[in-house]
Amino acid sequence: MCSLSFLYWLRLSGNNLSGELSWLKNCRSLNTLDIGDNKFSGNIPGWLGENLSSLSKLRLRANLFTGDIPQQLCHLSDLHILDLAHNYFTGSIPCCLGNLSGFNRFTSSKSAFTFAFSSESIYIHQMDLVVKGRQFGYTSTLELVNVIDLSSNNLSGEIPVEITNPPDLGTLNLSRNQLTGKIPKKIGEMRWLETLDLSSNYLSGSIPSTMSYLTSLSHLNLSYNNLSGSIPSTNQFQTFNDPSIYEGNPELSITDVDAKDKDGKKKVDNKEDEYDELWLYLSTGVGFIVGFWVVCGTLVLQRSWRHAYL
Incomplete structure (x- = not known):
């Protein structure tokens, strides 16, 4: 069990470590926890969101975790990077994740300023994150990155409207799950969203016209769902000329994209x-x-x- 009560940053990613997370219970000063790309298993314990209340970056990507995503994670008010991708989580997406103040751009900027002039800044910290469909290693700008990546799990239910609350969220990746229902119309209010990947789910209904207001969006993937209707053709959607981001939706009018290409x-x-x-x-x-x-x-x-x- 962790006895380093002053431990601020812990990165053990890319090893062959296994077991559960009980050894972290007393690491109350942790700001960053990166144990991705290992073989850790079991559930995310509820105490992680209560005892480790200072966490702002949590990366458990590519492990063997199971069970539901605990509601207690919503106690991590400073959290602005949540990467739980490539595990075996089940259940629904907690609605309260969209209410975390850590996804506010100004809060993150303040943290970055404080971090830059702290004693810990003499070390070079890095975290690997998948953004815009590619993996990038972030160092000095890590405090400014806002990510929710729950891709490649077994999550079910609808996309909670609350997940679209943070206007400063940069990446939302819910792909390769078993999500159903419609894409929330409120998603058009996410003004800084750059990456949106909802592919390989069971989403239905039309693409909300409000998504054309996402002027920062540069990476979009809605393929392999049950979407129908026409694709918005205004504003940001004029820049998406790759038909593959819509394929696998038999009732979606992708001919508009082809017509736009031919017309151009x-x-x-x-x-x-x-x-x-x-x-x-x-x-x-x-x-x-x-x-x-x-x-x-x-x-x-x-x-x-x-x-x-x-």
């Missing part, structure tokens, strides 16, 4: 044809003028040529 290509081709035609007329006119003055100008200037011609 047609406009480019038409513009190129106009340029070619203009260049043809211009070159013909210039060639005539130059040819005319080469012949006539010579006759005007050279008297002997003029006499010979006559």
Whole structure:
């Protein structure tokens, strides 16, 4: 059992460690816990959200954890990185996760400022996170990253509306679960959302038109669900030209995306044809003028040529 009551940062990721988490019970000063990519198992104990109340970053990714995601995690008010991906969690997503103040951008910035001038800043801390479909190693900017990644589990039920509460959340990845119901319309209020991956679930209904308000969104994946209706065609959705992010939804009108691509290509081709035609007329006119003055100008200037011609 942990006897280092002053332990602030613990990173044991990428090993072959196993067992449960009882040894962490007295690590009350922990701010960051990264034990991802191991073989830890069992449930997340409820005391983790009560005893380790200072946690702001929790990465349990790629282990063998089972059971429900405990409601006690919602006691971690400073939490702004929650990565539980690639485990065997079941049950529903706790609604209260969307009420954590740690996902507020200004709160995170304040923490980063304090951290930069603390004694711990002499060490280089790093955490690997999957953002925009790729894994990145974050160091100095880690305090500014806001992530909820619950992908590749066995979570069920609907996406709670409360999960869309944090306007400053940057990454929301709920892919490869068994989620049902509709995409919450309130998701359009997440002004700083850059990554949204809801693929490989059982979501139904239409894509909310409010999602076109997500002006920071650069990575979207809604594939392999039961979505229907048409795809929004305004604002941010004009930048998503990859049809694969919608595939696997038989009743979704992905033809609009194809039509948009073809229309855009047609406009480019038409513009190129106009340029070619203009260049043809211009070159013909210039060639005539130059040819005319080469012949006539010579006759005007050279008297002997003029006499010979006559």
